[in-house]
Amino acid sequence: VLGTWASIISFTALLALLVFGDPTQISLKNVGFMTIAFIGVYILARGSVSVSGAFVIPMISDCADYETYLSGRFVPGMMGTLFSFIDKLISSFATTIVAFGVASIGFADRMPDVTDTANPQIFWMTMFLFIGMPMLGWIASLIAMKFYPLDKVKMEEVQAHIQELKNA
Missing domain, CATH: 1.10.287 (Helix Hairpins)
Incomplete structure (x- = not known):
C-alpha cells in the first residue's frame, strides 16, 4: 500500500x-x-x-497458504498459474489500448513518430497512456488492498494453523 x-x-x-x-x-x-x-x-x-x-510474488504464496488455512487444500501451483494467467491477460491488452488511444487522436493508419509535429493531442494521449493508465491500476490496487484480509497478524494465525495440520 x-x-x-x-x-x-x-x-x-x-x-x-x-x-x-x-x-x-x-x-x-x-x-x-x-x-x-x-x-x-x-x-x-x-x-x-x-x-x-x-511484494506481488510473495503475496501469491500468502494466498496459497490462506487457501490451505481455509480449505485444507495445498494449491500453490494453482495460485501461481492463476496469477500468471491474469497477468498475461491484462498485459495482452496493452498494445490494443495504445492502438485505440492513438487512433482516437487521428493516427488511424500509422503510429506517431519523431517526424510528427508535437501537438496537445499527442501530449495528452501520451500522458494518459504513460501516467493515467497506471494510475487507474494503482487506484484499483488500493481498493483491492482495502479488502485484503491478510495482514501480519492473520498470516501468523495461518502459519500456526498450517503447522498444526503438518504436525497432525
Missing part, C-alpha cells in the same frame, strides 16, 4: 513537472533544471513502482 501510494504521488509529481514545466528543455545535450528534475522525479517514480511490484 505504501509503495502504491508512493507510485501515485511520484507519478503525479512527474505529470505536474511535464504539464507546468517545458518538456522540450529535457535534453542530455543541454542539461538544465528540467533535465535534472525529470531524471530525479522519474527515478523516484520508477523506484516506487519497483517497490510496490516486489
Whole structure:
C-alpha cells in the first residue's frame, strides 16, 4: 500500500513537472533544471513502482497458504498459474489500448513518430497512456488492498494453523 501510494504521488509529481514545466528543455545535450528534475522525479517514480511490484510474488504464496488455512487444500501451483494467467491477460491488452488511444487522436493508419509535429493531442494521449493508465491500476490496487484480509497478524494465525495440520 505504501509503495502504491508512493507510485501515485511520484507519478503525479512527474505529470505536474511535464504539464507546468517545458518538456522540450529535457535534453542530455543541454542539461538544465528540467533535465535534472525529470531524471530525479522519474527515478523516484520508477523506484516506487519497483517497490510496490516486489511484494506481488510473495503475496501469491500468502494466498496459497490462506487457501490451505481455509480449505485444507495445498494449491500453490494453482495460485501461481492463476496469477500468471491474469497477468498475461491484462498485459495482452496493452498494445490494443495504445492502438485505440492513438487512433482516437487521428493516427488511424500509422503510429506517431519523431517526424510528427508535437501537438496537445499527442501530449495528452501520451500522458494518459504513460501516467493515467497506471494510475487507474494503482487506484484499483488500493481498493483491492482495502479488502485484503491478510495482514501480519492473520498470516501468523495461518502459519500456526498450517503447522498444526503438518504436525497432525
